[in-house]
Amino acid sequence: MEYEPIIGLETHVQLKTKSKMWCGCANQYGADPNTQVCPVCLGMPGVLPVANEEALRLTVLTGYLLNCDLPRHARFDRKNYFYPDVAKNYQITQLALPSTLNGHVDFELNGRTERVRLTRAHLEEDVGKSFHFDRQSGVDFNRGGVPLLEIVTEPDITSADMAYAYLNALKDILTYAGISDCDMEKGMVRCDVNISVRPKGTQELGAKVEIKNMNSFSGVRRAVLYEVPRQIEALKNGETIVQETRRWDDIAGITESMRTKEDAHDYRYFPDPDLMPFEPSEAWFEEVRQGVVELPLARKHRFVEQYQLPEGDAEVFVNDVPLGDYFEQVAGKAKQPKAIANWVINNLRAKLVESESTLEDLKFEPASLLELVQLVESGKISSKIAQTVFGEMFDSGKAPGAIVEEKGLVQVSDTGAIEQFCDQAIEANPGPADDYRNGKEAALNFLKGQVMKLSRGKANPALVGEMLQKKLKG
Amino acid sequence: MDCFQTLASLRQRLLDGEITSKEVVSGFLGRIESVDSDLNALIHLDKEGALKQAQTADEALASDPDARSKPLIGLPVVVKDNIAERGQPLTCASKILSNFVAPYDSTVVSKLKSAGAVLMGRANLDEFAMGSSTENSARAITRNPWDADHIPGGSSGGSAAAVSAGLCAAAIGSDTGGSIRQPASFCGCVGLKPSYGRVSRFGLTAFASSLDQIGPLTRDVRDAATVLNVIAGHDERDSTSVPRETEDYTASLGQDIKGLKVGLPKEYFIEGLDPAVKVSIDGAVSQFQQLGAEIVEVSLPHTEYAIATYYIICTAEASANLARFDGIRYGARVDGKDPVELYAKTRGAGFGSEVKRRIILGTYVLSSGYYDAYYLRAQKVRTLIRQDFQNAFDQVDLLLTPTVAAPAFKVGEKSTDPLQMYLTDIFTISANLVGNCGLSLPCGFSQNPKLPIGLQLMGRPFEEANLLKAAYAYEQSTDWHKAFPS
Numbered sequence: 002m003e004y005e006p007i008i009g010l011e012t013h014v015q016l017k018t019k020s021k022m023w024c025g026c027a028n029q030y031g032a033d034p035n036t037q038v039c040p041v042c043l044g045m046p047g048v049l050p051v052a053n054e055e056a057l058r059l060t061v062l063t064g065y066l067l068n069c070d071l072p073r074h075a076r077f078d079r080k081n082y083f084y085p086d087v088a089k090n091y092q093i094t095q096l097a098l099p100s101t102l103n104g105h106v107d108f109e110l111n112g113r114t115e116r117v118r119l120t121r122a123h124l125e126e127d128v129g130k131s132f133h134f135d136r137q138s139g140v141d142f143n144r145g146g147v148p149l150l151e152i153v154t155e156p157d158i159t160s161a162d163m164a165y166a167y168l169n170a171l172k173d174i175l176t177y178a179g180i181s182d183c184d185m186e187k188g189m190v191r192c193d194v195n196i197s198v199r200p201k202g203t204q205e206l207g208a209k210v211e212i213k214n215m216n217s218f219s220g221v222r223r224a225v226l227y228e229v230p231r232q233i234e235a236l237k238n239g240e241t242i243v244q245e246t247r248r249w250d251d252i253a254g255i256t257e258s259m260r261t262k263e264d265a266h267d268y269r270y271f272p273d274p275d276l277m278p279f280e281p282s283e284a285w286f287e288e289v290r291q292g293v294v295e296l297p298l299a300r301k302h303r304f305v306e307q308y309q310l311p312e313g314d315a316e317v318f319v320n321d322v323p324l325g326d327y328f329e330q331v332a333g334k335a336k337q338p339k340a341i342a343n344w345v346i347n348n349l350r351a352k353l354v355e356s357e358s359t360l361e362d363l364k365f366e367p368a369s370l371l372e373l374v375q376l377v378e379s380g381k382i383s384s385k386i387a388q389t390v391f392g393e394m395f396d397s398g399k400a401p402g403a404i405v406e407e408k409g410l411v412q413v414s415d416t417g418a419i420e421q422f423c424d425q426a427i428e429a430n431p432g433p434a435d436d437y438r439n440g441k442e443a444a445l446n447f448l449k450g451q452v453m454k455l456s457r458g459k460a461n462p463a464l465v466g467e468m469l470q471k472k473l474k475g
Numbered sequence: 476m477d478c479f480q481t482l483a484s485l486r487q488r489l490l491d492g493e494i495t496s497k498e499v500v501s502g503f504l505g506r507i508e509s510v511d512s513d514l515n516a517l518i519h520l521d522k523e524g525a526l527k528q529a530q531t532a533d534e535a536l537a538s539d540p541d542a543r544s545k546p547l548i549g550l551p552v553v554v555k556d557n558i559a560e561r562g563q564p565l566t567c568a569s570k571i572l573s574n575f576v577a578p579y580d581s582t583v584v585s586k587l588k589s590a591g592a593v594l595m596g597r598a599n600l601d602e603f604a605m606g607s608s609t610e611n612s613a614r615a616i617t618r619n620p621w622d623a624d625h626i627p628g629g630s631s632g633g634s635a636a637a638v639s640a641g642l643c644a645a646a647i648g649s650d651t652g653g654s655i656r657q658p659a660s661f662c663g664c665v666g667l668k669p670s671y672g673r674v675s676r677f678g679l680t681a682f683a684s685s686l687d688q689i690g691p692l693t694r695d696v697r698d699a700a701t702v703l704n705v706i707a708g709h710d711e712r713d714s715t716s717v718p719r720e721t722e723d724y725t726a727s728l729g730q731d732i733k734g735l736k737v738g739l740p741k742e743y744f745i746e747g748l749d750p751a752v753k754v755s756i757d758g759a760v761s762q763f764q765q766l767g768a769e770i771v772e773v774s775l776p777h778t779e780y781a782i783a784t785y786y787i788i789c790t791a792e793a794s795a796n797l798a799r800f801d802g803i804r805y806g807a808r809v810d811g812k813d814p815v816e817l818y819a820k821t822r823g824a825g826f827g828s829e830v831k832r833r834i835i836l837g838t839y840v841l842s843s844g845y846y847d848a849y850y851l852r853a854q855k856v857r858t859l860i861r862q863d864f865q866n867a868f869d870q871v872d873l874l875l876t877p878t879v880a881a882p883a884f885k886v887g888e889k890s891t892d893p894l895q896m897y898l899t900d901i902f903t904i905s906a907n908l909v910g911n912c913g914l915s916l917p918c919g920f921s922q923n924p925k926l927p928i929g930l931q932l933m934g935r936p937f938e939e940a941n942l943l944k945a946a947y948a949y950e951q952s953t954d955w956h957k958a959f960p961s
Contacts, residue, residue, distance in 0.1 A: 045805070081841070083801065090798030267842055276715075
């Protein structure tokens, strides 16, 4: 019998806010333990949470970007469980009435566009971090109370690669919109995977196994690659899969049982009476919607279609948003956007790197780039000269036309002048001239080079080639 | 110095230069030293701090013209020991916080400080405000100043006893199911539970977050209005505080109450009312009629479910609110071989039996499989009770009831029967479930022993001004508030 895996992901993402979810402490990674804490995030007696509106804004913005429904009435609940890293011994989360519901993420996998549906993306608070020493343990509460978004998928994922691609797409979207830095090494993204398998062609879901403790996207992929065959093998051997939570051991590359359904927590959720339901105005939602950015995949498709760019170029402009925006500013008016793309990607980007500057430091006007391309297209300067002009333009900010005039770089298309250069070159290089006459085609390029040298690069290369041919082979 | 003066009278003497704050504070400190070792109203006395604050107040009164406008300048106030006051113990009368010192000021305490009050000490309570007698305090049982064999009520029993016994000019308490009004009634003072959201809860150690409210205990109605003026108002640090303008609650005092409609909820005038209480309340009703009020019978049909509803909601919330006392970050700790054992030992040793009982109850009603039958159902009944009150307040301006069915009971009389203890709250808990304001003020005495009897008035949410106006009119037409324990 053939089996197929059914996979769902629960991804926790730290939101990029200045302060924590319920208090004014900094939301910043890397400070000394317990230096970014206050009575509120330490769960002192008498303190109360006040919701961070920026976190709620980022949550709703995520909802817009992930195509979610955005309920006009959201609420916070208490999830009760004792653990030393939970200061209040309950976590404030959105169980019953989350801020977003029913979305989806589209992404490319093996040349096809795939869709994973989302159950919800809800807002909660992060917990502290436990440290274990020789004979004692400690908790750092700097992370306690950092706003955390939990993004839950439907069981739409069918392979390890698809899980991996989904996570990367999700990360791109969230970093794109400034919702999270998604730095895995700093623990800003954490992921649990739910896996079940079933005979191909059947509809009923098998027992769900939750896998925890993957600390990278590739860890998720490896865990799925391990767990799916393990479950299939077990079923083939006549065993039953039980609902359980398993821990991924990254070094051993295996999953091992943590707890079964019987010892599952009863979290005793109930509405947090310290917080009012969140019912912002339509105007607030509209304001949040203004922050919606074009998603990476959509942007890529648009660049390919609108500017007839190859996918590679479009991807550069997706990965470097300011560069892409700059390109659009110029390319909108260009007859051949591809030529602009070449300049922006090959020349401008290199120059920026070389000079350690950014687009904001640019001295020349965007229109200058357009002008430069037109100078080349009209034959006024050669593309080689154009490189020089660009360098000058980048350094001084002068318009390319002015640079060409000033330095006398106009391409020579006057046949009389070109003929003179050709005669000089043939005369000075009788050997190569003979070679060409005897059928050695490469010799022509050498002579062409000599003519260009004599003209200091200004001769129209096409005319030079024609003229030399005519003179040598008549 | 006469320790049984009102805030208003002390303030006048301070402003007139007849007396200094230092003399006032010393007077109260002297009285505390002579009577509180028997009374146990205070858990902690900050003698040195109080004298220092008094000196600061005297200096300000002498040199700073703005100081005179501070409503509580130089006046000693005692705060219930579940409300954070920076640098002072915050024990909640629990072993688990026996050595805990508050690292911050509650909003109410900062407002009292800004108003110039001298914070003298911390008042006793039932552990974590759970109880009706202060018998659940891990420190000591506070005695009723009128008769030491009797309890002062609770949970703000220390605050009520301190006011009643002349240990301070005013006290701050908290009221979750009657914890200000019931002890005020038992000790013969005025106790006001403001509308839910009128006073910030920031810094009040949460017992039941949707029911808790801080309020004043004072010698008379005017003083209650004065203290409410200081502590009321929206607070950004408490999301449940209401962004609604406050008013000058003393402004309407003295206005007549002719034509005021006063409702008597028939479900509150049931059998089992102590005869002395019945006589006193009947007297109060006649007095209101004499003052021109119109007395109307109203019905609050869901009253019989209030106690059950209340004990489901308050214990559910408490079970989560008290989870933070685990010995990990602060407070008393009993070590264990792993976190679970540490929790069990710490909480086992740190909490008293009533607190444990409520945590267990609350945990149960929130448990999977029981949530719908208990917690969710209780919330629905709460809505019905709220509708009862809305309907009643459509017909009348105020509700008049006994605060408690009987005068203060004896120490030990009910401590072995939790249910009997819970039933003493029957007239007060609805105001917490509904969120409206309520006040208890003296309306009589029982004989042999002579113990105070309280009258409860309840007003519409955020109509404290109206409530205080009516209470003041009644008070000024009677002499009950002028009697002091010997």
